[in-house]
Amino acid sequence: MHDFNKMMTQNGTVYATVYGSVIALGLPLNALSLWILLRHHGLKSTNAVFMVNLVISDLLLIISLPMRAYFYATGMWPLGEMACIWLTMLFRNNIRSSAIFITFISVDRLLAVVYPLRSRHLRTPSIASKGAALVWLIVVVVNIPESVTLKQYFNNRNYTQNNASTCFEYKNSNNNNNNNTLNDDFYRPIAFFQLVLLLTLLCINILSTALVSWTLNRHLNVTTRINNRVNVMLIFAMNLLMFSIFFLPVSLAVFFIEKRAALNCLASVNCCLDPLLYYFSFDGFWKKKEDTDRPTE
Template structure:
C-alpha cells in the first residue's frame, strides 16, 4: 500500500514539475537575460529540478510493480540525480538569497560583485563539486548492490536491522551533505534576518524596494525549502527506515521552485535594477 502511495506522489511530481520547470526555464531564457546573477542561479536551479524529474519515472515503475527492469548502473544514475538535486538546489537557493541580500542591503557596494560572469563561475564550481562527490558515492553504492543482491530501491523497504546502502566513505558523504545543508540553512537565516531588518527599519534603504512583500516571500520560501524538503531527507542518515517517505517529500521541492522565479521577477527586481542604474549615473 505504501509503495502505491510513493508511486502516486512521484507521478504527481512528474506531472506537475515537468511542465512548470520546463516553462520556467523557457521564460527565464527567453524573457530574462542571463546578465543578472539571480537569472543565472535560477536557470541552474531549473536545470537541477528537471534532472531530478527525468529520473522519477523509473522510481514510479519500481514502486508500482516492485521490479527494477534495468541494470545496477541505471539504478546508480537515478539515485545520483536525486541526491544531486538536493545538494545543488540547496546551494543555488542559498546563492539566490545572498544575491538578494546584497541587492537590498548593499545595493551600491555589491554592484561589481553581483555580475553574471561571477555567477556562472559559481554555478560551474557547484556542478563540479557535485560530480566529484558522485564518484566515490557511486562506487560505494555499486558495491552494496552487488553484495546485497537486491533490486534498486529494495533496501528502502527494509527493516531497521537491514544493511544500509553505504560503506564508511558513503556514510561520510551522508554526513557531509548534512553539514552542507545546515550551513546553507544558517546562511539563509542570516540573510533573511538582515533583509527583514533593512526593509523594516532602514527606510532610506527599503525605499528602493517597490514590493517588500515579494522580498520577504522569496526568503520565506527559501527557508521553507530547507526545513520542509532538504533537511528531513538529509537526516535520513539516522533514520534509514523512513528514507522512501522522506525522498517523496523532498522531490516535491521542484514543484515549488517556479513560485520562487515568479516572486523574483514579478516586476520587482527589474525596477530595483533600474534604481541601481540611476543611482550609479548620479
C-alpha cells in the same frame, strides 16, 4: 525480504502516485520557467544565471522520477545496477545543487540591496556562470565516491527480491547485524556531509534575509518598504519551507532507515515549488529593487 514485499504492497502505490504527480506538475512548470527565463531575461544577470541552473537541477530530478514511479508501482527494476546508480545520483544532486543555488540567489539579493555599489564587480553574469560551473563540478566529484560505494553495496549484497532486481530500496535480504552495520556505513558519512551543508546554507539564507529586510526598512519609503518586505518574506518563507520540509528531513534519513523511501518521496516535491521563487523574485522583488536603485545612481 518479507518486510520489503510488505513495504512495497502498502506504500509502493502511494510513492508511485506522488512521483507521477510531481512529474505531471513539475515538468511543465519548470519547462515553462526555463523558457521564460531564457526568452525574457536571458543570462544577463547573476540571479538569472542561478535560476536557470536551479531549473536545470529540477529538470534533471524530474528525469529520474519516471523510473522511480515504475519501480514503486511494479516492485521491479529492469535497468540494472548502473542505471540505478545514475538515477540515484541525479536525485541526490538535486537536493544539494538546489540548496546551493537557492542560497546563491539569497546572497545575490543581499549584495544587491545591502552593498549595491561595492558588489557590482562581483555580481556579473560571468562570475555567476563560473560559480554555477563550480557547483556542478563539486556535485559531480562527490558522486564519484558515492557511486563507487553504491556499486560495492550491490556487489556485496543480494539485491534481488522475488527474482526481480531492485533499486532505491537498499534492504538486506536477512537480518544479520553485520549487514545492518554495513548499511549504516554506506549512508552515514553521506548523510552527515549533506546535513552539515544544508544547515550551513540555511543559516546563510536566514542571515541574508534578515540583513535585506533591515536595509529595506531603513532606506525605503513606507509604501515601497511594505511591498518589498512582503516579497522578501514570501521568498524567505519559500526558502525556509524548502529546507525544513524537503531538504533537511531527507538528510536525516540515516537516523530513520525505515522512513527513507517516504522522505525521498517528500523531497522530490521541491521541484514543483521553485517556479514560485522565480515568479516572486523577478516579477516582484527584482523589478522594484531596480526602480528604487535608479534614482541613487
